[in-house]
Amino acid sequence: MARRIDPYSLRLFVTTAAEGSIARAAAKENIAPSALSRRIADLEHAFDVKLLVRSPKGIELTHAGVVVCERGRQFDKDLQTLARDVLELDGQVGGVVRLFANMSSMIGFLPERLKAFSALHPSVRIALSERDTSDVVRACLDDETDVGVCVKTDSSAGLECWPFALDPLIVVLPNRHPLSREDRLGFATAMDYPLIRVHPGGALDNLLGANAAKIGKQFKPAVVVSSFDIACRMIEVGLGIAVMPQSAATAYAGSRKFVRRPLAETWAARELCIYALRKSPRHRAVQELIEALRG
Structure with missing residues (x-):
């Protein structure tokens, strides 16, 4: 092969394949999208074959691209291992x-x-x-x-x-909510009020859905959001309440606009x-x- 394969370009290609987008891969690797695109073009030139097809919806790997991605992922892993091994020989971490x-x-x-x-x-x-x-x-x-x-x-x-x-689970409510007078709340009680669902399909979401089924209730939240900070904004304006980890409540619901109460169930002790x-x-x-x- 006439051209050398640059390990950094190979890593950028693997990241792009994993993210499905040049823009997302560039953000993850902290590089400009145009620079990342040029790196991939150089890699294609080195292999003398097309590795991916660009479209407004993202990227799609060619057959050659799939092979390069699989081998490149292992190569990058081996290269990082080599770097750590050499550093350790010199007593460095x-x-x-x-x-x-x-x-x-x-x-x-x-x-x-x-x-x-x-x-x-x-x-x-x-x-x-x-x-x-x-x-x-x-x-x-x-x-x-x-x-x-x-x-x-x-x-x-x-x-x-x-x-x-x-990181136990707690219930976060807006100030002056009817349940704010309780010292701790049962999950069944919380489900009698509009709930905010956070990160559908995640571990917490699945846990709440499974325990709702155990007590014979349907887990049908009033609002669905992707993150705890957005959930707290919804709580703040009175659109519902939410069960979330104490860590998230501390970070996003620490003001007087919110009330935080422990969830009484044993499974809440995460x-x-x-x-x-x-x-x-x-x-x-x-x-x-x-x-x-x-x-």
Whole structure:
């Protein structure tokens, strides 16, 4: 092959394939879309084959693009491993550590611990991605991430697990709501009022739906939103109430416009855990991050 394959361009192509959009991939990799597009064009020139087809709806991989994406993903993983191994030979802690985390851990606990970790290990870059709990666990099992933080789950056989934080579910209400006089609220009582659904299909949404079915009620929220901050805006103007993690309520519903009450059910006592594929030895940067997250 006449031209050399640039590893960075290959990584950008893999990210673009995963995101399904040049614009989203550029934002994730912190590069201008035009520069990313040129990198992919250079990669196609190096392979002398079309890798993707662009359209107003996004991108679609060619057959060659699918092969390059699959091999490129493994190549990037091996390259990051090589970089960490070489640094460790020199006694340094560096390289890239992949971290997948669910929404509530990213809102309430991770930022401060990651900031402290980065101060101690400036040569380590954290590749942080938000995922649902089920996707975090699956990524750990498939070795697609080095560390995962999410709600404690029973479907984690084959992974090492450490406590991360307690993040119980609470009910967030607008000030002067009829239920604000209660010290704690049962889920059935909360369901008698208009509910706000957050992140349909996520772990919390599925949990609420399953427990509504157990008590013979239909989980039919009045408003559906994608995030906890938007849910709190809806609560603030009186469009409904919501069950959410304490971390999210602390971040977005801490003013006097809101009332927060514990959810009485035992299943509301959620625990967040750190997960990692069982490995021995484990890369030093990954192990250092795990120790930092454990506090």
